[in-house]
Amino acid sequence: MALLVVGSVAFDSIRTPHGKVENLLGGSATYFSVAASWFTSVNVVAVAGDDFGDEQLRVFHGRGIDTAGLERAQGKTFRWSGEYVGDMNEARTLETQLNVFEQFSPKIPALYQESEFVFLGNIDPVLQLHVRRQLPKARLVALDSMNYWIKGKPEDLKRTLAEVDVLVINETEARMLSGIFNLRKAAQAIRGMGPRAVVVKRGEHGVTLFSESSIFSAPAFPLEEVHDPTGAGDTFAGGFMGHLARAGSLSDADFRRAVIYGSVMASFAVEEFGLARLVRLTPDEIETRYREFRNLTHFDA
Amino acid sequence: MALLVVGSVAFDSIRTPHGKVENLLGGSATYFSVAASWFTSVNVVAVAGDDFGDEQLRVFHGRGIDTAGLERAQGKTFRWSGEYVGDMNEARTLETQLNVFEQFSPKIPALYQESEFVFLGNIDPVLQLHVRRQLPKARLVALDSMNYWIKGKPEDLKRTLAEVDVLVINETEARMLSGIFNLRKAAQAIRGMGPRAVVVKRGEHGVTLFSESSIFSAPAFPLEEVHDPTGAGDTFAGGFMGHLARAGSLSDADFRRAVIYGSVMASFAVEEFGLARLVRLTPDEIETRYREFRNLTHFDA
Numbered sequence: 001m002a003l004l005v006v007g008s009v010a011f012d013s014i015r016t017p018h019g020k021v022e023n024l025l026g027g028s029a030t031y032f033s034v035a036a037s038w039f040t041s042v043n044v045v046a047v048a049g050d051d052f053g054d055e056q057l058r059v060f061h062g063r064g065i066d067t068a069g070l071e072r073a074q075g076k077t078f079r080w081s082g083e084y085v086g087d088m089n090e091a092r093t094l095e096t097q098l099n100v101f102e103q104f105s106p107k108i109p110a111l112y113q114e115s116e117f118v119f120l121g122n123i124d125p126v127l128q129l130h131v132r133r134q135l136p137k138a139r140l141v142a143l144d145s146m147n148y149w150i151k152g153k154p155e156d157l158k159r160t161l162a163e164v165d166v167l168v169i170n171e172t173e174a175r176m177l178s179g180i181f182n183l184r185k186a187a188q189a190i191r192g193m194g195p196r197a198v199v200v201k202r203g204e205h206g207v208t209l210f211s212e213s214s215i216f217s218a219p220a221f222p223l224e225e226v227h228d229p230t231g232a233g234d235t236f237a238g239g240f241m242g243h244l245a246r247a248g249s250l251s252d253a254d255f256r257r258a259v260i261y262g263s264v265m266a267s268f269a270v271e272e273f274g275l276a277r278l279v280r281l282t283p284d285e286i287e288t289r290y291r292e293f294r295n296l297t298h299f300d301a
Numbered sequence: 302m303a304l305l306v307v308g309s310v311a312f313d314s315i316r317t318p319h320g321k322v323e324n325l326l327g328g329s330a331t332y333f334s335v336a337a338s339w340f341t342s343v344n345v346v347a348v349a350g351d352d353f354g355d356e357q358l359r360v361f362h363g364r365g366i367d368t369a370g371l372e373r374a375q376g377k378t379f380r381w382s383g384e385y386v387g388d389m390n391e392a393r394t395l396e397t398q399l400n401v402f403e404q405f406s407p408k409i410p411a412l413y414q415e416s417e418f419v420f421l422g423n424i425d426p427v428l429q430l431h432v433r434r435q436l437p438k439a440r441l442v443a444l445d446s447m448n449y450w451i452k453g454k455p456e457d458l459k460r461t462l463a464e465v466d467v468l469v470i471n472e473t474e475a476r477m478l479s480g481i482f483n484l485r486k487a488a489q490a491i492r493g494m495g496p497r498a499v500v501v502k503r504g505e506h507g508v509t510l511f512s513e514s515s516i517f518s519a520p521a522f523p524l525e526e527v528h529d530p531t532g533a534g535d536t537f538a539g540g541f542m543g544h545l546a547r548a549g550s551l552s553d554a555d556f557r558r559a560v561i562y563g564s565v566m567a568s569f570a571v572e573e574f575g576l577a578r579l580v581r582l583t584p585d586e587i588e589t590r591y592r593e594f595r596n597l598t599h600f601d602a
Contacts, residue, residue, distance in 0.1 A: 087482070181388070184523045205506040208523065217597050219518035222485045222509065256600040296518050297598050299557040 002066075003245040005032045006045040006106050006131050007121020007144075007234070009052065009070070013081035014273065016088060018227040024274035025056050027078060028121035028144065031231035034278045035238025035265040036119075037063035038286060039246040043112050045069035045131070049077035049100045059279065068109050073100040088229050089203040108134045117245035119237055120164070122146050125157040132163050140250060142166035142241055143195075144233070150177050162194040168237050170201045183208065184215070197255065199240065199262075201233055209259050216256045219296060221267035221289065228273040232266045235278065239265030264289045303367075304546040306333045307346040307407050307432050308422020308445075308535070310353065310371070314382035315574065317389060319528040325575035326357050328379060329422035329445065332532035335579045336539025336566040337420075338364035339587060340547040344413050346370035346432070350378035350401040360580065369410050374401040389530050390504040409435045418546035420538055421465070423447050426458040433464050441551060443467035443542055444496075445534070451478050463495040469538050471502045484509065485516070498556065500541065500563075502534055510560050517557045520597060522568035522590065529574045533567045536579065540566030565590045 007029030013022045029046040036042045043066045048056070052072065060067050078101035082091040106127055115135055120128040120143040132141055143164045149157050150173060157177075161167060167190060171183065178186040187198040187210035197211040204226075206219040240262030247254045264286055271277045308330030314323045330347040337343045344367045349357070351373065361368050379402035383392040407428055416436055421429040421444040433442055442465045450458050451474060458478075462468060468491060472484065479487040488499040488511035498512040505527075507520040541563030548555045565587055572578045 182525060184525050202506070205503070206518075206520070208520070215523050215597055216600070217507075217520035217523070218600075219507070219509070219520065222516050222518070224483060224485050253601050260600055291602075294600070294602065296516055297600075299517070299519075299561055299595070299598075300554050301592075301595065 001116055001245045001248050002041045002043055003036050003117045003119070003241055004043045004045065004112050004115035004135070005029050005036070005119045005121060005238075006128070007032060007119070007123060008078055008101055009046045009048045009056075010078040010080050010101075011051070012230055012274065013079070014228055014230050015083035016228050017085070018225070019273065021273050023079075025059055026080070026231055026274060028231075028234040030059075030275070031234035031269065031278075032119055032121060032238040032241075033060065033065045034063055034275055035235040035269070036242035036245070037065050038265070038281060038283065039239070039242030039261070042066065042242075043069060043115070045106050045108060045112070047071045047073050047100050047104045049073060049075045052077050059275065063279065069107070069112060071107065073103070075100045077101075082230070084229055087204065088226055091230070106131050113137075116140070117241060118142070119241050120144070121234065122149075125149050125153055125160040129156070129160040129163065132160065140165050140241075140244060142168055142237065144168050144237060145173070145177075147173055147176055158193055161190075164195055166197045166199060167195040168199045168201065168233070168240070170203070170233065174198065174200050184210070199259065201236060203229075207236065207259050207263055209255060211252065211255060213252050216259060218259050218263050218293070221263065221293065221296070223267060223271065226270045229270050230274065232270050235269040236262040236266040239263070260290060260293050261286075264293060302417055302546045302549050303342045303344055304337050304418045304420070304542055305344045305346065305409075305413050305416035305436070306330050306337070306420045306422060306539075307429075308333060308420070308424060309379050309402055310347045310349045310357075311379040311381050311402075312352070313531055313575070314380070315529055315531050316384035317529050318386070319526070320574065322574050324380075326360055327381070327532055327575060329532075329535040331360075331576070332535035332570065332579070333420055333422060333539040333542075334361065334366045335364055335576055336536040336570070337543035337546070338366050339566070339582060339584065340540070340543030340562070343367065343543075344370060344416070346407045346409060346413070348372045348374050348401050348405045350374060350376045353378050360576065364580065370408070370413060372408065374404070376401045378402075383531070385530055388505065389527055392531070407432050414438075417441070418542060419443070420542050421445070422535065423450075426450050426454055426461040430457070430461040430464065433461065441466050441542075441545060443469055443538065445469050445538060446474070446478075448474055448477055459494055462491075465496055467498045467500060468496040469500045469502065469534070469541070471504070471534065475499065475501050485511070500560065502537060504530075508537065508560050508564055510556060512553065512556060514553050517560060519560050519564050519594070522564065522594065522597070524568060524572065527571045530571050531575065533571050536570040537563040537567040540564070561591060561594050562587075565594060
């Protein structure tokens, strides 16, 4: 089943203890769609500037991603630069240039309006709601957000949350959004705002899924080296939604598998800078790491 | 199979966001033995002062714990006071009075010298080694330590580590001991010092077991409220070693089950102050929570 993502395309400049890169292709829609492309066909709605060329398009098309919804605007593409220090669990933003992203008004091509599986990447919640309402056939809409919107547009974010099925959010932001420190209670409060499931990303500590029927906790893959955490959250979401769209299922068992596939993809993403590892994967590598996750967590009755 | 623990008996005064208590029975040997008593028979070697009376002894005897190795010395019992704030992941020590514990020289009753399963609680590594060498029949010796000894007696600690099988240690201390930030590499370095398995306690993020054959990660149980984290680490160790001694097994499958039983016991311990919840358990409650841990982590292939 095709999967629709609305989000950002960006050029990232990143410094980590393992090195430094300039103007790498990034952005939430990019990481998401490349990760999800290993599971299902993906349609992207985003905006890029006139500095976005064939080299970048080839990354999408090389993964069979449909870019009919990738608008080209006059001006420069969104640029972000940041660095990671210490435990690399959080990025320190050095500079953000919104550029063409500032005026982004997502247009959903007619072809995409039948989408059943949708990911609303981290953009203005007003735009997220606007998109959501153009997708009456959606069976599963997941949404990402961040502290910037939680603080800046709390009422708009809540209106949007009331109309989505899954919130994918990091631990700190789950606490900020709910005003509750205990994660179990925080997730319950957030589920009260609309989403029937909350996926809490905990960085090196893994992911916890809170749904109506159960709580599911997955560890992060114990890597020996993390080279670049950029995009790990959107990559997680790509594997998570990619699996669900491929399975065409909303069962608890598939939500759990989806959390693991998301974790698998994120574990690959951080092994190298930018998209390097994600574009070079094989289905075998993905399945092998999925089995390694089983071995990492399995115990007998 | 009987399990031997050598450690401390203490009176704790504790403040957490949920309340305040004075002079509660505590100490590493106490939490460990009460937790382990739900799995197997337990022998304690520790020292208490003349302020330790029948009321305290009844806690041990009520759980069928053998106190032939619980020495009574003139003076006051070890006292600790501390508080937990914020995420309660680390205690802030307000006061430590070593009292009779300062001169503690563990004596292993003849009856205990055949012990096959042994836990060396967090005491001076010189004493830990002294005890370890009195136990030639030991099949599994696990050891706990802390920053105080890692910094203060690193060479003694390393000599002791060379003669034990399992190190149970928290995340920060694993990094401190190895001098390596990445936990997978840190555990590998520590295994190079002697222990064939390293159990890393990560507080609210769970536990990771690093052994020769595999890595196993278990989440913490997602409690709605943590009332008092005191003794959670020793309680974990009690459930962990209790299961292994009961099973009489050193298989990978039993090490994994042991991590879960340890986590089960720790999750109960923190629900109330001191030992209150641990002494009031039932085998049914323990098995129910073990199954809940399976539900929390299980996913299908």
